[in-house]
Amino acid sequence: MxxxxxxxxxxxDPSPDGTSVAYVGDASGRPQPWVLPLDxxxxxxxxxxxxIRRCLWRPDGARLLVVSxxxxxxxxxxxxxxxxxxxxEWLAAEDGVxxxxxxxxxxxxxxxxxxxxxxxxxxxxxxxxxxxxxxxDLRTGDDRIVLEGDDRYVxxxxxPDSGLLLVLRLHQNTEQDLFVCDLAAGxxxxxxxxxxxxxxxxxxxxxxxxxxxxxxxxxxxFLGLAVLSLTGExxxxxxxxxxxxxxxxxxDGTRLAWGVNEDGYTRLRWAEVGGAxxxxxxxxxxxxxxxFGLGGQVLRFTPGGELLVQLSRPDAATDLFxxxxxxxxxxxxxxxxxxxxxxxxxxxxxxxxxxDGESVPVLLYRPPTADGPVPLVVTVHGGPEFQARPxxxxxxxxxxxxxxxxxxxxxxxxxxxxxxxxxxxxxxxxGGDLADLAAVVRxxxxxxxxxxxxxxxxxxSYGGFAVFACLALLPDLxxxxxxxxxxxDLISDIRSFPPTWRKRAVEWIGDPDDPADAARLTARSPxxxxxxxxxxxxxxxxxxxxxxxxEESERMYRRLRELGKPAELVLHPGVGHEVDRGSxxxxxxxxxxxxxxxxxxx
Numbered sequence: 162m163x164x165x166x167x168x169x170x171x172x173x174d175p176s177p178d179g180t181s182v183a184y185v186g187d188a189s190g191r192p193q194p195w196v197l198p199l200d201x202x203x204x205x206x207x208x209x210x211x212x213i214r215r216c217l218w219r220p221d222g223a224r225l226l227v228v229s230x231x232x233x234x235x236x237x238x239x240x241x242x243x244x245x246x247x248x249x250e251w252l253a254a255e256d257g258v259x260x261x262x263x264x265x266x267x268x269x270x271x272x273x274x275x276x277x278x279x280x281x282x283x284x285x286x287x288x289x290x291x292x293x294x295x296x297x298d299l300r301t302g303d304d305r306i307v308l309e310g311d312d313r314y315v316x317x318x319x320x321p322d323s324g325l326l327l328v329l330r331l332h333q334n335t336e337q338d339l340f341v342c343d344l345a346a347g348x349x350x351x352x353x354x355x356x357x358x359x360x361x362x363x364x365x366x367x368x369x370x371x372x373x374x375x376x377x378x379x380x381x382x383f384l385g386l387a388v389l390s391l392t393g394e395x396x397x398x399x400x401x402x403x404x405x406x407x408x409x410x411x412x413d414g415t416r417l418a419w420g421v422n423e424d425g426y427t428r429l430r431w432a433e434v435g436g437a438x439x440x441x442x443x444x445x446x447x448x449x450x451x452x453f454g455l456g457g458q459v460l461r462f463t464p465g466g467e468l469l470v471q472l473s474r475p476d477a478a479t480d481l482f483x484x485x486x487x488x489x490x491x492x493x494x495x496x497x498x499x500x501x502x503x504x505x506x507x508x509x510x511x512x513x514x515x516x517d518g519e520s521v522p523v524l525l526y527r528p529p530t531a532d533g534p535v536p537l538v539v540t541v542h543g544g545p546e547f548q549a550r551p552x553x554x555x556x557x558x559x560x561x562x563x564x565x566x567x568x569x570x571x572x573x574x575x576x577x578x579x580x581x582x583x584x585x586x587x588x589x590x591x592g593g594d595l596a597d598l599a600a601v602v603r604x605x606x607x608x609x610x611x612x613x614x615x616x617x618x619x620x621x622s623y624g625g626f627a628v629f630a631c632l633a634l635l636p637d638l639x640x641x642x643x644x645x646x647x648x649x650d651l652i653s654d655i656r657s658f659p660p661t662w663r664k665r666a667v668e669w670i671g672d673p674d675d676p677a678d679a680a681r682l683t684a685r686s687p688x689x690x691x692x693x694x695x696x697x698x699x700x701x702x703x704x705x706x707x708x709x710x711x712e713e714s715e716r717m718y719r720r721l722r723e724l725g726k727p728a729e730l731v732l733h734p735g736v737g738h739e740v741d742r743g744s745x746x747x748x749x750x751x752x753x754x755x756x757x758x759x760x761x762x763x
Contacts, residue, residue: 164555164562165746166500167478170195171457172215172268173471177222179464182481182494183244185213185457194225196244197494199463199483204495207244215268220277228262233705233737235659237261239282252297258286259661261315264331267453269362269407272316274323281307281316281326289660294328296344307342308349313661314340317363320370327363327373333665334546334576335584337361339375341391352389353379358584360384362453365410374398374417376405376452382579384452386419399430399438404577407450409460409468410434416486418460418468420450422577424510424522425550429460431468431486442489444482447474448550452576455547473552476505498553504529506561508551508569513597513604519573519585521597524549526557526567527610536615536640536760537566537605539598543622545586548577555745559753565617565760568605572597590623590651590670591630591685598631602638614640615760619752621645622709622738626654629687629717632694641759642698643752646709646738649717650689651682657710691720697727699755701748703736 170186179199186195189206194216197204211229214237218225224241231238238254239262253260261283263270272281278300283292291310297303308314308328317327317339326342328349336358342349353361362384364374372390379387379395386399386408399405401421408419418431418441427449429441449472451458461469468484470491478498484491508524515521528535538560542549549569557567571578572594574586586594598618606613618639620628625647632642648654652673655666671678683689698721702714711732721728731751733744 163746164501164558165749167553167555168495168497170479170481170495170497171471172217172454172459173457173461173469173481174217175461175463175469176218177220177464182469183207183216183218183225184481185216194227194242194244196225197481199494205244207242207247209240209242209249211238214266215262217262217272220273220275226262226272226280228260230737233703233735233739234707235259235737236707252280253282253284255286257289258284259292260284261292263317264315264329264453265313265661267455268457268459269364269454270316270329271318271365274319275321276323279319279323281319283310283313283315285661290663292661294326294342296326307344307347308340312664318366318373320366321368322370325370327366329361329363333358333587333669334544335360335580335587339363339389352391352393355379358580360452360580362407364408368414374408374410376408376419378580382581386417398432403428404452404579406452406577407454407459409462411462411466412464413466416462416466418462418486420460422450422548425524425548425552425571425577429470441468441484441486443484443491444470444472445474445477446551447472447477448552449473473550475507475551475553477501478553502562505553505558508567510551511604513570513600515573515593515597515600517593517596519582519593519597521573521600522571522575522578523601523604524551524567524569524571525605526561526569528561528564528566530564532564534610534612535564535566536617536756537568537611538617538619538756538760539568539570539601539605541572541598541618541620541624541627542569542575543620543624544576545572545574545590545594545623545627546576546583548575550577556749556752559749560756563753563757565753565756566605566611568601570597570601572601587669588671590626591634594627595630595634598627599635599638602635612763615763617641617643617756617760619643619645619756620647622647625709625714626651626687628698630685632696632698633687633690634685634693636693636695639696641696641756643701643755644698644714644717645701646703646706646711646714647700648709648713649691650686650713652679652686653716654709654713655682657712659707662708688717688720691717691726692724694721694724694726697729697755697759699729699731699752701731701733701752703733703738705735705737708738
């Protein structure tokens with residue numbers, strides 16, 4: 162048994178008849194739809210070409226809608242699949258075109274009309290840099306644009322009477338606006354006019370189509386739960402001093418459930434609509450809700466009113482649970498971690514004070530057995546607007562099993578700590594974020610059980626950039642590094658962005674065509690400072706990555722080798738930006754062995 166011996170699963174969706182749950186799992190070797198009966202028995206594979214990113218039921222239960230990635234390049238295709246016969250009908254499968262049925266990488270949004278006759282989706286077929294919103298009549302095959310985009314627009318759900326379509330404009334992770342399309346009149350109306358960056362994340366329509374539940378930061382730092390009427394009136398449901406990451410409404414419209422983010426743990430709450438809120442009982446501590454359902458962590462109700470929860474815990478693999486809310490009882494539906502070793506480490510949450518007084522939350526993992534001060538790896542999450550959460554991570558547990566401690570910081574720019582903190586990273590990549598990482602190093606060096614001279618740094622995506630930046634701009638702090646799919650030059654990274662990201666680049670990172678911005682971006686780019694690197698670095702990248710060009714890693718590797726610096730490069734053929742489960746165990750071992758070798762010497 163090893164730390165990679167588990168089934169990865171995400172994005173569970175209850176069937177309309179309440180007898181089963183569909184989800185995406187990799188038990189077959191690649192992400193595919195599985196159907197799990199709720200009355201017992203094993204899950205059944207429904208095989209579809211490509212890697213499946215999302216699956217959900219048509220309202221009549223006769224088909225599964227799937228979002229398929231054919232080659233890791235994230236040009237997603239749409240198909241409906243008969244879950245019994247396996248027959249696949251492609252709805253949108255054009256080469257070089259990306260389709261979405263909700264926010265990219267998320268699992269929120271309900272693309273079907275209530276009767277299943279209409280399907281809403283986003284496509285960049287007309288213009289590769291934007292998403293248009295389209296509606297297809299599945300009875301006739303008629304397919305039309307109902308909102309011509311000038312940015313990233315995605316459908317979030319038809320009104321119960323099917324006359325209106327709610328649409329989200331996802332300009333930034335902290336800037337979202339809502340529109341409503343009147344399908345009969347052929348008109349579109351903007352519903353939100355906040356004047357400042359605001360998160361507006363729809364949950365579900367009201368039964369009478371007069372408005373909808375949503376999570377929003379309107380007038381607040383943290384996401385709260387509210388109702389927005391079509392006339393613009395906002396009524397708050399829950400306003401904790403933490404983010405409400407997401408919510409769900411029961412099919413009959415009478416019951417709400419939502420998740421409050423408390424240092425990465427989810428505090429689940431529920432209420433009868435209009436009634437008093439109470440905690441969801443019967444579940445172990447963990448993370449169950451993310452913004453837009455990233456990673457599949459989105460709440461769903463069964464037709465019978467039970468709550469379906471995808472729960473990730475620090476000491477167990479992600480599993481599905483069904484909760485009887487009034488009784489406070491939970492039933493586990495899956496056992497994804499049956500092959501895992503025992504003795505997993507649960508992190509401690511500590512807070513580090515940065516140079517400017519900013520508080521930086523850190524998940525700190527201590528090896529279960531330690532003979533004297535131990536080495537430590539700082540692992541930096543991606544995004545950068547994601548969050549290190551107390552969930553099962555085989556990579557972290559593998560390091561711990563080898564006697565290496567781990568610190569997973571939520572440096573400025575991380576989500577989960579309000580809008581102000583999240584927006585600190587905007588146009589400051591390689592600035593305050595690196596200062597926060599230096600503060601984390603100062604803290605761990607003050608711990609008597611950590612050997613402060615044996616520190617490593619690891620990260621993927623933005624975290625991969627952070628690794629390069631740490632090694633080049635903070636070279637005295639590190640003994641070794643591992644960068645996965647990270648950028649090395651901020652200007653070339655921006656210029657090679659996926660087409661649908663390009664309109665957000667200037668506000669997010671900077672303008673490479675502005676001389677002042679270009680000078681700042683160059684000064685903070687690891688490639689321009691490669692001569693300062695002293696620690697050996699393992700560089701890994703998927704050859705089909707379309708979010709971060711593999712050339713970013715290859716260029717850094719070539720420059721380091723030219724300078725005589727210790728570096729190794731591993732390219733993964735046929736792999737995009739996300740983890741390749743086929744070689745996952747080998748990759749985890751390679752990275753852990755790299756740190757074990759280079760951090761061993763005291």
